[in-house]
Amino acid sequence: xxxxxxxxxxxxxxxxxxxxxxxxxxxxxxxxxxxxxxxxxxxxxxxxxxxxxxxxxxxxxxxxxxxxxxxxxxxxxxxxxxxxxxxxxxxxxxxxxxxxxxxxxxxxxxxxxxxxxxxxxxxxxxxxxxxxxxxxxxxxxxxxxxxxxxxxxxxxxxxxxxxxxxxxxxxxxxxxxxxxxxxxxxxxxxxxxxxxxxxxxxxxxxxxxxxxxxxxxxxxxxxxxxxxxxxxxxxxxxxxxxxxxxxxxxxxxxxxxxxxxxxxxxxxxxxxxxxxxxxxxxxxxxxxxxxxxxxxxxxxxxxxxx
Amino acid sequence: xxxxxxxxxxxxxxxxxxxxxxxxxxxxxxxxxxxxxxxxxxxxxxxxxxxxxxxxxxxxxxxxxxxxxxxxxxxxxxxxxxxxxxxxxxxxxxxxxxxxxxxxxxxxxxxxxxxxxxxxxxxxxxxxxxxxxxxxxxxxxxx
Numbered sequence: 001x002x003x004x005x006x007x008x009x010x011x012x013x014x015x016x017x018x019x020x021x022x023x024x025x026x027x028x029x030x031x032x033x034x035x036x037x038x039x040x041x042x043x044x045x046x047x048x049x050x051x052x053x054x055x056x057x058x059x060x061x062x063x064x065x066x067x068x069x070x071x072x073x074x075x076x077x078x079x080x081x082x083x084x085x086x087x088x089x090x091x092x093x094x095x096x097x098x099x100x101x102x103x104x105x106x107x108x109x110x111x112x113x114x115x116x117x118x119x120x121x122x123x124x125x126x127x128x129x130x131x132x133x134x135x136x137x138x139x140x141x142x143x144x145x146x147x148x149x150x151x152x153x154x155x156x157x158x159x160x161x162x163x164x165x166x167x168x169x170x171x172x173x174x175x176x177x178x179x180x181x182x183x184x185x186x187x188x189x190x191x192x193x194x195x196x197x198x199x200x201x202x203x204x205x206x207x208x209x210x211x212x213x214x215x216x217x218x219x220x221x222x223x224x225x226x227x228x229x230x231x232x233x234x235x236x237x238x239x240x241x242x243x244x245x246x247x248x249x250x251x252x253x254x255x256x257x258x259x260x261x262x263x264x265x266x267x268x269x270x271x272x273x274x275x276x277x278x279x280x281x282x283x284x285x286x287x288x289x290x291x292x293x294x295x296x297x298x299x300x301x302x303x304x305x306x
Numbered sequence: 307x308x309x310x311x312x313x314x315x316x317x318x319x320x321x322x323x324x325x326x327x328x329x330x331x332x333x334x335x336x337x338x339x340x341x342x343x344x345x346x347x348x349x350x351x352x353x354x355x356x357x358x359x360x361x362x363x364x365x366x367x368x369x370x371x372x373x374x375x376x377x378x379x380x381x382x383x384x385x386x387x388x389x390x391x392x393x394x395x396x397x398x399x400x401x402x403x404x405x406x407x408x409x410x411x412x413x414x415x416x417x418x419x420x421x422x423x424x425x426x427x428x429x430x431x432x433x434x435x436x437x438x439x440x441x442x443x444x445x446x447x448x449x
Binding site: 144148149150151153155156157158159160163164165166168169170172175176185186187188190199201202203204205206212239240241242244245266267268272273274276277278281282 | 340341342343344345347358361363364365366368369370371372373374375377378379380384404405410416417418419420421422423424425427431432433434435436439
């Protein structure tokens with residue numbers, strides 16, 4: 001019996017909370033005008049402008065909970081917690097977000113309504129447009145969408161946003177901006193970044209002038225099937241690593257002494273000690289499998305024909 | 307009386323079931339950690355000591371030091387959690403302490419800059435191939 005009363009009680013509280021947040025909705029414009037307008041009207045410091053559907057669309061896609069979190073906890077480097085007004089309640093901040101989201105979703109709805117022309121159902125267009133595709137049916141559902149790449153620490157899912165230190169850490173994108181990009185991993189081409197001196201990582205802990213002895217020797221590994229052979233460049237590896245990092249523990253420095261398979265690499269052995277963890281991942285097949293085979297079958301076919 | 311007790315007990319079970327569904331949903335929802343590629347979470351002792359686990363951002367460090375400095379000179383093994391690092395060793399100048407000593411980089415009193423992961427995050431290299439292969443359900447590779 002008491003259990004039932006408790007259960008009912010918690011539902012009541014939930015309902016009350018829902019009502020409270022609903023009540024705060026009406027104040028969204030007031031909160032916006034007072035606190036958010038300074039940046040979000042003119043678009044200062046990269047702030048998405050009020051009513052700018054394009055700027056808001058990718059943000060809205062990440063879900064309103066994320067936006068609430070950004071408004072309440074801030075979003076480095078430029079968005080301060082609660083827009084700098086620490087006396088705002090969480091509900092006020094959420095109401096302001098709701099207001100901005102609603103404002104961002106309005107113009108596209110009107111724009112869509114115009115081309116479709118003589119629709120007499122004008123009041124329908126006033127309701128917020130439904131999201132175009134359900135999350136479960138999204139294109140490339142299992143790939144990381146651009147909105148989830150290189151997120152700042154408080155949003156990256158492993159850092160604790162409740163930790164004050166998390167908000168001091170540098171967001172990756174602010175560092176990656178001047179670097180050559182790639183299509184996988186950190187989405188930075190680290191080899192090009194080093195070659196082009198966009199970064200200057202030290203070779204020695206204390207001595208900034210120390211330089212590696214780069215060994216320019218390619219090792220070609222012939223592989224089975226039609227996959228291009230692997231060209232292993234010592235050059236790019238010795239620019240980052242010491243010989244002892246790989247030899248002899250991971251690779252015996254002797255021709256034919258190392259059994260390497262993609263299975264082993266996928267499980268984090270051999271090349272997989274780094275590739276798939278920090279160096280470019282195994283999705284980049286052609287980065288290693290880069291030497292076209294001398295196509296033997298064609299030759300024999302020619303001989304057979306002649 | 308007995309019937310009423312049974313009813314109460316059944317309600318209790320219902321509530322437990324409901325809550326476990328809620329917890330399961332939260333777990334599933336939180337499985338997707340869009341962490342930066344190569345971020346290493348180290349949780350050998352942190353959870354047990356009541357600290358947040360450590361996040362080591364590879365990207366930040368490789369912009370400043372080549373792999374060789376940490377993985378050859380300082381003796382870091384190529385294995386998440388494989389170095390048995392603790393604060394005594396760090397303060398003694400080993401591992402992280404070779405730089406994080408207030409001279410090369412900020413020192414150990416900035417606890418929360420390293421100990422910044424969500425509590426309970428397992429030791430692993432985030433976004434790694436092996437993480438995706440071995441632990442697709444988000445429980446994390448126990449290594």
